[in-house]
Amino acid sequence: MMFLRSQAAVFLLIAALTATGFVGSQGYVPAGGALAISCTLAVVLAWRLHDGRWWCLIHALFLPAVVVVHQLALPAWYFLGAAILLWLLSGSAIRDRVPLYFSGGGALQVLVERVPPNARLIDLGAGTGRVLAHLHRHRPDLQLSGIERSPLLWLLGRCSLPSAIDWRRGDLRRLDLSAFDCVYVFLSSEPMATVWEKVCSEMGEGGMLISNSFAVPDVRPDDVVDCGDWKGGKIMFWRIA
Numbered sequence: 001m002m003f004l005r006s007q008a009a010v011f012l013l014i015a016a017l018t019a020t021g022f023v024g025s026q027g028y029v030p031a032g033g034a035l036a037i038s039c040t041l042a043v044v045l046a047w048r049l050h051d052g053r054w055w056c057l058i059h060a061l062f063l064p065a066v067v068v069v070h071q072l073a074l075p076a077w078y079f080l081g082a083a084i085l086l087w088l089l090s091g092s093a094i095r096d097r098v099p100l101y102f103s104g105g106g107a108l109q110v111l112v113e114r115v116p117p118n119a120r121l122i123d124l125g126a127g128t129g130r131v132l133a134h135l136h137r138h139r140p141d142l143q144l145s146g147i148e149r150s151p152l153l154w155l156l157g158r159c160s161l162p163s164a165i166d167w168r169r170g171d172l173r174r175l176d177l178s179a180f181d182c183v184y185v186f187l188s189s190e191p192m193a194t195v196w197e198k199v200c201s202e203m204g205e206g207g208m209l210i211s212n213s214f215a216v217p218d219v220r221p222d223d224v225v226d227c228g229d230w231k232g233g234k235i236m237f238w239r240i241a
């Protein structure tokens with residue numbers, strides 16, 4: 001939402017400058033200059049409004065990408081196809097407020113080293129099952145499960161994961177967690193309070209919640225480990241008392 005607001009603010013400003021004749025072929029600033037101003041402004045807004053500095057790059061590239069795609073004059077069905085693909089990949093992000101991104105190599109290494117021996121672990125919101133595939137290779141003692149809501153990501157996982165991994169499609173909020181000792185999540189800030197409530201009420205004493213990057217509101221983790229990646233990612237551990 002913040003992304004759209006920032007880009008909309010930039011767009012409205014440039015539209016106003018164009019309407020008043022300040023920008024454009026007859027104005028003080030040529031169209032190319034207007035693009036440079038827009039990108040700079042978007043980067044300044046991103047710097048002020050977003051936490052991760054990588055947002056600046058996304059904001060800087062967004063408008064030039066729109067201009068390039070517009071000039072390619074692609075047929076309309078390309079856009080329809082892209083929209084359908086996006087919806088299949090990440091449509092639930094609108095409702096769940098959890099976009100798709102993958103745990104990095106640093107996070108995977110922390111998991112390999114820190115997940116307790118012989119744990120029954122589930123990845124809630126498992127994407128294509130990348131975390132589970134990695135743990136399957138490097139921690140054969142674990143019993144691994146994953147649940148994913150997006151039909152396309154689930155299908156990719158179904159086709160690529162070994163059959164020893166319990167791979168489910170569905171909503172993590174409806175899953176009973178009592179059969180697991182260890183829950184891994186890499187979601188967003190949005191569902192963390194709900195995840196914590198579920199974990200506390202459904203998992204037995206001694207269970208463990210592991211979250212990549214997103215904290216449980218107002219609950220201090222028992223342990224925090226740096227992933228050593230460029231984003232400054234952290235893996236947080238909570239023991240269920």
Ligand SMILES: C[S@@+](CC[C@H](N)C(=O)[O-])C[C@H]1O[C@@H](n2cnc3c(N)ncnc32)[C@H](O)[C@@H]1O
Nearest residue numbers: 096098101102103125126127148149171172186
């Ligand atoms: C940031 S990705 C993490 C993928 C993977 N766990 C990893 O660490 O690489 C979050 C995933 O959670 C899924 N997701 C979001 N809300 C969900 C829900 N309510 N039920 C099941 N999956 C959900 C999204 O579709 C997305 O694939």
